[in-house]
Amino acid sequence: MIRLIDVYKEYENGTKALKxxxxxxxxxxxxxLVGASGSGxxxxxxxxxxxxxxxxxxxxxxxxxxxxIRQKQIPFMRRTLGVIFQDFRLIEKKTAAxxxxxxxxxxxxxxxxxxxxxxxxxxxxxxxxxxQCLPSQMSGGEQQRVAIARALxxxxxxxxxxxxTGNLDPERSLEIMLLLERINALGTTILVVxxxxxxxxxxSKRVIAIxxxxxxNDETGGYYKNETV
Amino acid sequence: MKRFNGGYLITExxxxxxxxxxMSFVAICIIVACLIIMGSFSLVAVNINYNLxxxxxxxxxxxxxxxxxxxxxxxxxxxxxxxxxxxRSVTFISRxxxxxxxxxxxxxxxxxxxxxxxxxxxxxxxxxxxIEQMETTIDQVEQVSxxxxxxxxxxVAQGFVVARNVLSGISxxxxxxxxxxxxxxxxxxxxxxxxxxxxxIAIMKMCGATNGFVCWPFVIEGLVIGLAGGLxxxxxxxxxxxxxxxxxxxxxxxxxxxxxxxxxTMAWSVLGxxxxxxxxxxxGGSLLSIRKFLNV
Numbered sequence: 186m187i188r189l190i191d192v193y194k195e196y197e198n199g200t201k202a203l204k205x206x207x208x209x210x211x212x213x214x215x216x217x218l219v220g221a222s223g224s225g226x227x228x229x230x231x232x233x234x235x236x237x238x239x240x241x242x243x244x245x246x247x248x249x250x251x252x253x254i255r256q257k258q259i260p261f262m263r264r265t266l267g268v269i270f271q272d273f274r275l276i277e278k279k280t281a282a283x284x285x286x287x288x289x290x291x292x293x294x295x296x297x298x299x300x301x302x303x304x305x306x307x308x309x310x311x312x313x314x315x316x317q318c319l320p321s322q323m324s325g326g327e328q329q330r331v332a333i334a335r336a337l338x339x340x341x342x343x344x345x346x347x348x349x350t351g352n353l354d355p356e357r358s359l360e361i362m363l364l365l366e367r368i369n370a371l372g373t374t375i376l377v378v379x380x381x382x383x384x385x386x387x388x389s390k391r392v393i394a395i396x397x398x399x400x401x402n403d404e405t406g407g408y409y410k411n412e413t414v
Numbered sequence: 415m416k417r418f419n420g421g422y423l424i425t426e427x428x429x430x431x432x433x434x435x436x437m438s439f440v441a442i443c444i445i446v447a448c449l450i451i452m453g454s455f456s457l458v459a460v461n462i463n464y465n466l467x468x469x470x471x472x473x474x475x476x477x478x479x480x481x482x483x484x485x486x487x488x489x490x491x492x493x494x495x496x497x498x499x500x501x502r503s504v505t506f507i508s509r510x511x512x513x514x515x516x517x518x519x520x521x522x523x524x525x526x527x528x529x530x531x532x533x534x535x536x537x538x539x540x541x542x543x544x545i546e547q548m549e550t551t552i553d554q555v556e557q558v559s560x561x562x563x564x565x566x567x568x569x570v571a572q573g574f575v576v577a578r579n580v581l582s583g584i585s586x587x588x589x590x591x592x593x594x595x596x597x598x599x600x601x602x603x604x605x606x607x608x609x610x611x612x613x614x615i616a617i618m619k620m621c622g623a624t625n626g627f628v629c630w631p632f633v634i635e636g637l638v639i640g641l642a643g644g645l646x647x648x649x650x651x652x653x654x655x656x657x658x659x660x661x662x663x664x665x666x667x668x669x670x671x672x673x674x675x676x677x678x679t680m681a682w683s684v685l686g687x688x689x690x691x692x693x694x695x696x697x698g699g700s701l702l703s704i705r706k707f708l709n710v
Binding site: 234260261262263264266276287288290291292335 | 614
């Protein structure tokens with residue numbers, strides 16, 4: 186669960202990225218976070234992942250109070266999250282399976298668990314048979330599936346997808362969103378940052394909209410379909 | 415309980431050394447060069463000290479007694495000399511003993527046997543504690559009533575003292591400067607490696623890797639580079655020292671009067687210092703370079 190209570194974030198250069206955001210995302214939810222460029226979406230993600238600290242307000246992530254968290258605890262908080270990026274961020278010299286193994290080794294997973302978990306997760310995202318492929322040998326959609334598998338492999342409570350379909354064509358984008366929906370159905374909370382209106386409206390999920398650092402909408406069942414252009 | 419995946423971390427560290435082959439090789443060479451220069455200066459200083467020590471074992475001078483004083487009065491001066499600061503011991507040498515010693519040093523000693531004792535003076539052989547204060551001690555002994563002249567080989571002693579002090583100073587400066595150079599080189603090597611792997615580090619951090627987990631492969635890389643440099647430098651230093659030792663023993667050498675400390679007697683110390691220096695340079699350089707990548 187994520188809770189933000191009157192959260193402000195001002196950077197050292199004076200940019201006020203977030204201005205009094207209050208919201209919560211409960212376990213098992215599927216939430217879209219939408220907003221224009223510079224609206225504060227990325228700052229919100231960076232706050233949740235512990236990359237930056239709030240200037241003011243309270244922030245709880247999966248039981249960790251990020252206002253008082255010790256530096257040593259941040260890695261353990263991050264283990265409750267899986268992060269997916271628009272540009273996949275796979276290690277090019279490692280195969281699909283090795284990218285997952287790397288993520289598990291990073292959290293000191295025992296080799297026995299790695300051997301069991303990696304094929305299972307690759308199968309879950311539909312990449313059975315692609316274990317030994319390098320990212321360069323895969324399509325964009327497949328690479329994003331590897332990235333999703335990597336986010337999933339350590340069994341996080343929540344997946345944060347930052348523009349996961351930004352580099353994909355509409356068909357592959359839909360596939361990725363359906364995959365995330367399936368993962369959500371298995372109990373993992375999903376937070377998708379996007380500005381793709383069609384995708385947001387196609388899935389009738391909760392949508393949190395922010396603009397100029399302020400929360401301007403929080404409702405379920407699409408957001409852009411109500412927009413008057 | 416927290417697991418420590420040592421095998422993985424060590425493998426990553428060693429693999430990194432191989433994959434950064436040229437930079438690792440350059441870093442090792444720089445460490446070797448720096449340690450050999452530092453080691454050479456230090457070993458010269460050690461040998462100067464050693465020879466100074468040998469000289470200090472002969473840290474004596476002769477104080478000649480006024481000829482007009484009879485033997486009993488002359489012997490009585492011993493307590494006055496013993497009272498002087500820095501005097502370790504005083505031995506009375508009679509005219510007869512001085513003559514015997516003089517003759518014993520001559521190859522054709524029979525020629526000198528007819529010399530009368532009165533040609534020689536009664537004298538004291540005076541030993542000092544600290545050779546650096548010998549000049550002051552001589553001045554004070556000369557002030558003792560009944561002592562007419564003092565004979566000492568001050569120049570050699572002072573030469574050694576000056577050489578030791580200069581070399582100690584240079585060694586210290588070289589150790590500091592070359593340590594900084596070595597740390598800087600290793601720092602750059604590891605920084606290049608961390609920059610090359612910044613994406614991996616960011617992914618590791620995002621997955622929940624601890625700073626320790628991220629750091630260890632780089633620390634191991636620096637540690638191995640440092641220790642390899644230390645060990646190679648030790649072997650080369652030993653070889654160079656032995657070569658110099660052999661050259662010093664040759665009849666053509668102009669410094670045959672010097673005694674060299676056998677390397678074997680200080681090998682463990684040198685090995686320890688080189689390994690410790692290599693370890694500090696390697697690990698220090700790694701930690702410095704990785705620091706900023708940990709704040710993700």
